[in-house]
Amino acid sequence: MKKIFTSLFLIIACFAPLFSSVAQSGRIPVSSEKGIVTSSHKLASQVGAQILSEGGNAIDASIATAFALAVTLPSAGNIGGGGFLVYRGEDGTETTFNFREKAPLAATKTMYLDKDGKVRDNSNHEGLLAVGVPGTVAGLYKAHQKFGKLDWKTLLKPALKLAKSGYPVSDDMQWFFKWVQEHKEDYPGTARIFLKEDGSVYKNGEILVQKDLYKTLKRIEKQGPDGFYKGKTAKLLADFMAKNGGIITEEDLARYKAEEMQPVKGTYRGYEIIGMPPPSSGGVAVIEMLNILEAYDMNEFGQNSATSLHLITEAMRRAFADRAMYLGDLNFNPNMPLEELTSKSYAEKLRNSIKMDAASPSDSANFNKAHLKHESKETTHISVVDKAGNAVSLTYTLEQSYGSKYVVEGAGFLLNNEMGDFNPIPGYTDSKGLIGTAPNLIAPEKRMLSSMSPVIVAKDGKTILAIGSPGGRTIINTVLQVILNTIDYKLDIAKAIESPRIHHQWLPDITYFEEWGFSPDTKKIYEEMGHETGIRSSQGRAMGIYIDPQTGMRYGAADSRSYSGGAVAEIED
Structure with a gap:
C-alpha cells in the first residue's frame, strides 16, 4: 500500500502544474487562446499541454503525447506499431509523415494460406507472423527533425517518468488483465508486464510500473531511432521473433525508414481538406465522399x-468500393489514379448514379471475386494546435486491441498485428466483405493499406479543424461525419464529435447505426429506401480541435466514447 501511495505522489508531483489547466468536461469543449491537446488518455494530453507551456510547438507536443500514450494506453498507444501524421504550419506549410508498418523481408503473397488456399488458423491476425516491422519511433523522430523546436530528450522525459513511477490503471483495462491471466502460459512476456508478481490482476486505480519499457524508452531518448532499430532493442525483438516463430530480423529493423509525403488535397464548400495519401485510404476516401456530397x-x-x-x-458505398479496387502502398502501386479519385468530375459521375429515394446495390462481381477482411478498431488519435497556429493530426495503432498481445521479452512493449491489413487471399472478393485486389497484396517491405484518416481543414489560409479517430474501417466515416457536422450543420466541436454516427463500407451491404441518438421514424424511412441496417454499440473515439476564424480561439474536445480521453489546454501565463 505504501508503494502505491508513493507512486501516486510521484505522478501528482510530476503533473501538478497541469491540474490548474483547463480540461474538457462532458459535451462542453475546452477553450484557449493558446494551444490545446486532445488524446485518448488525459495524462498523455496533460503531457502535451505541458510541452506547449514549456515553449514546444505542435509537433513537439504531439510527439511527447504519443510517447506518453505508449505508456498509459497499451491497447493502442505504441512504439511497436505505426501510423500517420498530417501537419499544417501557421505559415501554410502542408506535409505528412508516413510511418506505417512494413511487411518483413521474408513475407510472401500467400504466407497465410493452407494447401486449399484458405487462411490458416487466423494466422494473419494471431501469432508473431502477423507482426509488421514497427514504424512509430522512426516517424516521430523524422517529424521532430523537420519541425521540432524542443530537444528530443525533453519530449521523452514525461513518458520515462510515467513508465518508471507508474500510473493508475483504469477499469477498461480489466478485460485485458484477465485475458493475460488466462493465457499466461502462452504469453509469458506479456504476463510479466501486465500481471502482479503473484499472478493476480491489477485492480482499477492501482499503479502499473513498466521497468522494461522504461529501459527501452531510455535507449530511444539517448540514441533516437538507433535506440530502437539497432543495438539492444533490435536484438531483443529479433531474438524474440526467432525464438517464437516470427520472421522479423535485425536487418528488417535496420532497413526501416519513415517517409515524408505530399498530402492529398481537396475542397468542400470553400474549405481546404488536407489528408494522408496512401497507404492511408482515409484522405482519398474522405475527399471523394465530400466531393459527392458537395452538390x-x-x-x-x-x-x-x-x-x-x-x-x-x-x-x-462508392468511396469504399474504390478503396478496395485501387488503393495500397504508393511505392508498390505508382499508377494509382489519385488525381481522378479526388476530382470533382469523377464525383459528378458517381453522383449521377445515386437515386434520391432508393439505395444502390453493392456488387462484388465487378471485383473479380475478391476478399475485404476485418480491420480492428483499436487505434488512437492525437490532435494538437499550438499558440502560433501550427496544427498536427496524428493517428497511430497496434491494429487489434493490445495488438498481437505479445510483449517483447526484456523490452517491455507490445507488438502490432498489422499484417492482417493486407489482402491475404489473392483475387478473392465476396459479398460478405472479404477483398483480395492486387494493390494491397503482401510483398516484402510493402506497407499495408490503412483506414487511419488524420485530416486538417483550412479556409482562407487559416487552419480551422484538426480531426481524427480510431475505429478500423469506421475511422473514415467517423471523420467524414465530424467534418459534415462542423461545416454543414454548424455544430461546435464537442457536439460534432458527440453526435451519433453510421457506417457503411460497400461490403457487406449493411449500414450500421450506433444504438442511440437516431429517431425510429427516421430509421424506418431510411430502411424503406432499401437499406439493410444493423446496430453497433459505439463507433470511433474522435479527437478534434476547432479554431474560430474570426477570434482565433481554440476549442478542443475528446470523444466521450473514449474511456480515458481528454482535451487539455496549454497553461495560461
Whole structure:
C-alpha cells in the first residue's frame, strides 16, 4: 500500500502544474487562446499541454503525447506499431509523415494460406507472423527533425517518468488483465508486464510500473531511432521473433525508414481538406465522399434526417468500393489514379448514379471475386494546435486491441498485428466483405493499406479543424461525419464529435447505426429506401480541435466514447 501511495505522489508531483489547466468536461469543449491537446488518455494530453507551456510547438507536443500514450494506453498507444501524421504550419506549410508498418523481408503473397488456399488458423491476425516491422519511433523522430523546436530528450522525459513511477490503471483495462491471466502460459512476456508478481490482476486505480519499457524508452531518448532499430532493442525483438516463430530480423529493423509525403488535397464548400495519401485510404476516401456530397444542400436536409443519411451512405458505398479496387502502398502501386479519385468530375459521375429515394446495390462481381477482411478498431488519435497556429493530426495503432498481445521479452512493449491489413487471399472478393485486389497484396517491405484518416481543414489560409479517430474501417466515416457536422450543420466541436454516427463500407451491404441518438421514424424511412441496417454499440473515439476564424480561439474536445480521453489546454501565463 505504501508503494502505491508513493507512486501516486510521484505522478501528482510530476503533473501538478497541469491540474490548474483547463480540461474538457462532458459535451462542453475546452477553450484557449493558446494551444490545446486532445488524446485518448488525459495524462498523455496533460503531457502535451505541458510541452506547449514549456515553449514546444505542435509537433513537439504531439510527439511527447504519443510517447506518453505508449505508456498509459497499451491497447493502442505504441512504439511497436505505426501510423500517420498530417501537419499544417501557421505559415501554410502542408506535409505528412508516413510511418506505417512494413511487411518483413521474408513475407510472401500467400504466407497465410493452407494447401486449399484458405487462411490458416487466423494466422494473419494471431501469432508473431502477423507482426509488421514497427514504424512509430522512426516517424516521430523524422517529424521532430523537420519541425521540432524542443530537444528530443525533453519530449521523452514525461513518458520515462510515467513508465518508471507508474500510473493508475483504469477499469477498461480489466478485460485485458484477465485475458493475460488466462493465457499466461502462452504469453509469458506479456504476463510479466501486465500481471502482479503473484499472478493476480491489477485492480482499477492501482499503479502499473513498466521497468522494461522504461529501459527501452531510455535507449530511444539517448540514441533516437538507433535506440530502437539497432543495438539492444533490435536484438531483443529479433531474438524474440526467432525464438517464437516470427520472421522479423535485425536487418528488417535496420532497413526501416519513415517517409515524408505530399498530402492529398481537396475542397468542400470553400474549405481546404488536407489528408494522408496512401497507404492511408482515409484522405482519398474522405475527399471523394465530400466531393459527392458537395452538390447536395445537406444543411437543408438536416442532420441525421433520412435523406441526409441516405446520401451519406451512397457516398460511403462508392468511396469504399474504390478503396478496395485501387488503393495500397504508393511505392508498390505508382499508377494509382489519385488525381481522378479526388476530382470533382469523377464525383459528378458517381453522383449521377445515386437515386434520391432508393439505395444502390453493392456488387462484388465487378471485383473479380475478391476478399475485404476485418480491420480492428483499436487505434488512437492525437490532435494538437499550438499558440502560433501550427496544427498536427496524428493517428497511430497496434491494429487489434493490445495488438498481437505479445510483449517483447526484456523490452517491455507490445507488438502490432498489422499484417492482417493486407489482402491475404489473392483475387478473392465476396459479398460478405472479404477483398483480395492486387494493390494491397503482401510483398516484402510493402506497407499495408490503412483506414487511419488524420485530416486538417483550412479556409482562407487559416487552419480551422484538426480531426481524427480510431475505429478500423469506421475511422473514415467517423471523420467524414465530424467534418459534415462542423461545416454543414454548424455544430461546435464537442457536439460534432458527440453526435451519433453510421457506417457503411460497400461490403457487406449493411449500414450500421450506433444504438442511440437516431429517431425510429427516421430509421424506418431510411430502411424503406432499401437499406439493410444493423446496430453497433459505439463507433470511433474522435479527437478534434476547432479554431474560430474570426477570434482565433481554440476549442478542443475528446470523444466521450473514449474511456480515458481528454482535451487539455496549454497553461495560461
